[in-house]
Amino acid sequence: MFDALHYEFMQNALFAGLLASVACGIIGTLIVVNRIVFISGGIAHAAYGGIGLAFFIGFSPLLGAVGFALAVAFIIAFISLKNKQRADTVIGALWAMGMGFGVILIDLTPGYNVDLMSYLFGSILTVPRSDLWLMIPLDVAILVIVTFFYKDFLAMSYDDEYAGLMGVPVKTLYFVLLALVACSVVVIIRVIGLILVIALLSIPPYIAEQFSRSLQGMMLISTLLNMVFTIIGLWLSYTFNITSGATIIMVAGTCFFLSTLLRSLRRKRIPETLKSAD
């Protein structure tokens, strides 16, 4: 593994993984506590439409993904604020339509695109330097915005009704949150692909939640967990020559089930102590 770090592609891979971990840890935490995992899945998958569009017209696929993901995020934010009950159906439709749109545009694009699978399942080992230069500002933007509006995000996530009463612009913040989700999805696409994005956004925060005493603590633990999962996954995928994105997810998924087991064991212990107290 350490020998491999001499190669530029391995350095890029590691760097991309760390950048993605920061975005995942911070935004994933907000996704999990706001219960918008499904919405995030919709944004991630619909982003494929942007990749298709970029291929068709001929510009950077990641740029296309950012634009498309942002547009879809705004549509979803608008609909879910307007009609909560029906929002999931609309999200499901956008989810599928975005992908369909992308596939058709790629069909229409002359030539054979080998690169396509890498956007679906990720290809951390082939991340070019140019993509890193797009990922860094996105990461910085996420960090700055979340830091600046931290107490507002905290209030909104815990009790949006009260936050609204206190003058926190809850609706605007919700738009901002979904826009941040769109940005982080794009950062992560290169690492594990848009189909698997949702795992890195939801698994580490879920594990982190039970060890956290604050939202920022949860963000930090999630980020560290993401880094650990990415590095272990990367190492396994390099050693056994298997797909990196899938390997990272399997590492995260295994830890997810271990932590779920731990959580249920902890829960079981509480009623027993109550019983003995009677």
Next chain:
Amino acid sequence: MQPVVIEVKDVWFSYDDHLVLKDVNLAIKKGDFLALLGPNGGGKTTLLKLMLGILKPDRGYIRILGKKPSEVADRLGYVPQDTMINKDFPISVMDVTLMGRLGHIGRRWRYSKKDRLLAEQALDRVGMLNYRNHLIGTLSGGERQRVFIARALVANPEFLFMDEPTSSVDSQWQTELYELLKELNKTVTIVVVSHDISVLSSYVKSVACVAQTVYFHDSAEITQETLEKVYHCPIELIAHGVPHRVLHSHIDKDKDRNR
């Protein structure tokens, strides 16, 4: 004679097609301690949220000190019903309390030392200062309610709105709570939603029965001996047409207004 500070005028409200409140009129005076009573689904909480500006009326208007509720939001304190929204949420008692300062800090991006000091004082007032670093999810229902009260008090409100403050609370704290409210009531106008007036009895100054429409009974009508019977107010309201035993008949009042 105290001036009217909260004015509810011809307010109608419905969720989708379900009519909740119909032609509600209410004038609350400064320094009042008003209890909103009524059956479940009668619209008590809805009326409270309308007064707070969380919900907007379909028709009619609500004015607090002559302004829209949202314009005086920094002078309102709100203690919501203890529905445990998100038990696993990693937030400390201190951070929940600090939320009450949000309306007062403008666009500063962090809470100041003064905010923290005020939050500690508010927590001390409800006897929860020792719990300030505990996670909110680990508290009992009653303890959580105290924190929500501290969160409302930290803004030093002129108006306090509480939704079922006595649900899920042990009887000892209940008494302490009402003593606290009595003390607060010297400077703060209080509106409390309750389905149970018996414990409220010696503290409230007026009562409004909410069952789609609102019937207001002011302090003159409430005496210690009649309070036990006032408790039946909402039940009689459900059976429309049954005259009130203690207070003026709602039916008569209706006729008066229509005249």
